Amino acid sequence: MKTMAEDYYKALDVSRGASPDEIQKAYRKLAHKYHPDMNPDDVAAKKKFQEIQKAYDTLNDPEKRKLYDQFGSAYEQMGGAGAGGGGGGQPFDFEQIFGGGARGGPHGGGGFQFEGDLGDIFKQFTGGSGGGRGRGRRAAPVRGNDLETEATISFHTAVIGGFCEINLKRGNQAETLKIKIPPGVDNGKKIRLRGKGDPGTNGENGDLIVTIKVAPHPHFKRHGQNLELRLPVTIGEAALGATVDVPTPGGTVALKIPPGSSSGRKLRVKGQGVRTPDGQAGDLYVELQLKLPESLNPDALTPEMRQAIAQIDQLYMDSIRDGLNW
Helix, strand or coil, X not given: CCCCCCXXXXXXXXXXXCCHHHHXXXXXXXXXXXXXXXXXXXXXXXXXXXXXXXXXXXXXXXXXXXXXXXXXXXXXXHHHHCCCECCCCCXXXXXXXXXXXXXXXXXXXXCCCXXXXXXXXXXXXXXXXXXXXXXXXXXXXXXXXXXXEEEEECHHHHHHCEEEEEEEXXXXXXXXXXXXXXXXXXXCCEEEECCCCCCCECCCCXXXXXXXXXXXXXXXXXXXXXXXXXXXXXXXXXXXXXXXXXXXCCCCEEXXXXXXXXXXXXXXXXXXXXXXXXXXXXXXXXXXEECCCCCCCHHHCCHHHHHHHHXXXXXXXXXXXXXXXX
């Protein structure tokens, strides 16, 4: 007798007592690994995928699996006449077909003994037909893998929202995707794009996970939902007070500088920080930075200027460095 050419349990890497859930789980794992879309131009992978598919189509069907456990892969030659066939015929009664009696040898009480492949015997009764039920059933879906990438956006876009483009490769194709950036997104935030990952097998695509990187701003810094700005001011603006224009995410605002403001003083502009999609906004903190004229040259000062500076210096009642120690 010929040996069984195919072991479906071995093809799916499961035991003969595997449950339906174990068989389905093993199939999904192997089908994804060897699918032709994942292994283009790989003949060996294509052949392996066909073997896996054939094994799953049999072991996933209770009737086919029962016949396979009894007769091996030759059960398929039974066609529509078998218990797992689609022709509606009655199951084979081998004792009736082969003469009944005991199952011994030629001298064992009338039993039938044969040599050769079971498939050759089945063909005599089915005419070689092989159309078992469920043969054209669609394979179980396998979800595609998730993809991960990064996108660097400007500080401005991170605060007020906008769009950015990324280039990526999905399957064997290069694509450019336009991503919507919600307002208030922070550095390191992940955005998930449903269905933009690797293609699935008879099922849904995976997702694309984009990690946001925010480029620094030359003047603004972010602390949670609040923004910080270092604002240069003149000696006159700091000493006498002034109203100056300050840029914010919501537009230019007029900031009032109180008279006698020292460098380092912080002024709060309420509601001009980072605004989240639900409408909540942080504040803007403006730190004053006293800036002397770059053209200031002590040798070019007139006596009047020197006298004025000396008079201002005399206004310090106490040492400005009191308490400064190591």
